[in-house]
Amino acid sequence: MTQSLTIRRPDDWHLHLRDGAMMETVLPETARHFGRAIIMPNLVPPVVTGADAAAYRDRILAALPADMTFEPLMTLYMTEETDPEDVRRAAASGLVKAVKLYPAGATTNSSSGVRDFDRIRGVLEVMAEIGLPLCVHGEVTDAEIDIFDREAVFIDRVLDPIRRKTPGLRVVMEHITTAQAADYVKGGDESLAATITVQHLMLERNDMLVGGMRPHYYCLPILKRRDHRDALVALATSGFERTFLGTDSAPHPTHRKEAECCAAGAFTAPIALSCIAEVFEAQGALDKFEAFVSLNGPAFYGLPVSDETRTLTKGDTVDFPATLDAGDDTVTVFDPGVPLHWHVSA
Numbered sequence: 001m002t003q004s005l006t007i008r009r010p011d012d013w014h015l016h017l018r019d020g021a022m023m024e025t026v027l028p029e030t031a032r033h034f035g036r037a038i039i040m041p042n043l044v045p046p047v048v049t050g051a052d053a054a055a056y057r058d059r060i061l062a063a064l065p066a067d068m069t070f071e072p073l074m075t076l077y078m079t080e081e082t083d084p085e086d087v088r089r090a091a092a093s094g095l096v097k098a099v100k101l102y103p104a105g106a107t108t109n110s111s112s113g114v115r116d117f118d119r120i121r122g123v124l125e126v127m128a129e130i131g132l133p134l135c136v137h138g139e140v141t142d143a144e145i146d147i148f149d150r151e152a153v154f155i156d157r158v159l160d161p162i163r164r165k166t167p168g169l170r171v172v173m174e175h176i177t178t179a180q181a182a183d184y185v186k187g188g189d190e191s192l193a194a195t196i197t198v199q200h201l202m203l204e205r206n207d208m209l210v211g212g213m214r215p216h217y218y219c220l221p222i223l224k225r226r227d228h229r230d231a232l233v234a235l236a237t238s239g240f241e242r243t244f245l246g247t248d249s250a251p252h253p254t255h256r257k258e259a260e261c262c263a264a265g266a267f268t269a270p271i272a273l274s275c276i277a278e279v280f281e282a283q284g285a286l287d288k289f290e291a292f293v294s295l296n297g298p299a300f301y302g303l304p305v306s307d308e309t310r311t312l313t314k315g316d317t318v319d320f321p322a323t324l325d326a327g328d329d330t331v332t333v334f335d336p337g338v339p340l341h342w343h344v345s346a
Ligand SMILES: NC(=O)N[C@@H](CC(=O)O)C(=O)O
Pocket: 016, 042, 107, 108, 109, 137, 218, 219, 220, 221, 248, 250, 251, 264, 265, 266
């Protein structure tokens, strides 16, 4: 008997599209499956103002192949100079759906991010007032803190104090990687949610480090021990409503990944849904798959669920290219290292 699953068209609540030739390559890979995506603003220079976001949105729509439908949900990159009134206007016009907080230095293109969290109080208060979500890259950057502990320490030292000081602020903990983060989102109220990536549901740090270093598995926050991965899988497949797929598909040119100092990020968009279906099937939780990829995200963001559908059918091993051309470069497609069987069709 063929196994198949028809669900509302999924959305991606954390996506890097980049710009220029790279965007032209990666955008169709997302738009083929996903109806909407929260577009990360960490370009160089970053997408800081409403005007920047409007211009970036126009470039995305111009790069979208004519036979595809896709709605980019724009975000602003929080700086210590962000103008609360610009944020208010950009949200009121419907252009901007969230503001992204990067601690300065925490990840790719985060040097314009925030060093002193007291300097963004005015923006956070406006966001709490108007209900605009804050998407957070949750890692401290102190050299003293071990890279594997940076998420858990961020929750205690930065995130929890911000949430206590700003009642009503809606927060999405992006790409959570630890049992501590899973517990924190579960213990939170309806103002708190979390996204989880493909790689953090499928891999543990051994997959990246044992038998040689695999640069295409290097992303931030870094992969953690197996018990953390298991906690994320348990959360995602439990049907818990305040967690949803944010692939964090983050393309870099192959030569920047396979380098002496490897760029952080995994390009998962082409196979993200097949991977997630594999994870849910292994847990006997295919009945919770639609909630995670198509229902919980719109509910948190206050947007309608898609009225289109996608069907996943279980069959032979899914073939996918090792690399895609992107201008003069290539971009390497994430390979989870296990066969995938779920084919996504329109
Ligand atoms: N996740 C990553 O490892 N990289 C992202 C940035 C981010 O989401 O932190 C990127 O922009 O490449």
